[in-house]
């Protein structure tokens with residue numbers, strides 16, 4: 235079995251690989267990646283291809299590098315140039331340990347699979363999903379594990395357009411346990427500044443509420459988790475928000 239050098243992960247193959255020229259991945263990518271990140275990974279044309287993100291590679295990346303790599307992965311997705319991952323190699327390489335670079339919080343919507351739309355491989359991100367991407371104590375505990383214990387450096391909350399949970403909150407829908415979940419989204423409905431029609435029929439309003447909901451969720455993560463807030467204040471992690479557009483496939487990261 236072909237093995238990559240110890241310091242090099244799998245999806246992180248290099249563009250000049252003589253064996254698999256098409257295999258580049260999340261944290262080891264193309265010339266579009268910042269020189270800083272490339273140097274951080276030591277990726278500059280040195281290796282063929284590896285199997286999974288290593289601890290050393292992950293630890294050399296800054297939160298900004300990781301966000302940049304996720305943006306690049308999304309660009310590959312929406313331009314139809316996604317990686318040809320060797321998932322079995324990644325599965326085998328990550329079976330004994332994992333060193334994900336980020337923890338995501340996104341909606342359960344079947345059209346928003348984070349690894350696919352960000353073109354990521356196995357072992358590269360923690361992924362928590364709940365309708366309307368709201369936080370709760372269990373989500374916060376998961377994020378604290380991801381960042382404080384497992385070393386992830388980015389907390390990314392990702393909403394999406396035309397979100398059914400957002401529409402349900404606007405409509406004050408009621409159904410079993412869903413009622414309580416939607417209650418957690420309602421503050422975003424109230425807090426959204428919008429002068430037009432404030433109904434679930436108005437897609438612009440729905441998306442504005444989804445955007446506000448991401449902002450409030452990030453704020454709630456900071457107040458609800460002193461563990462994460464401290465990591466962020468020390469610069470060890472970065473919290474970021476994003477909106478995925480179902481129509482275009484583009485993930486819009488807040489603040490660029």
Ligand SMILES: [Zn+2]
Pocket residue numbers: 341342343365366394396397398399400
């Ligand atoms: Zn949704």
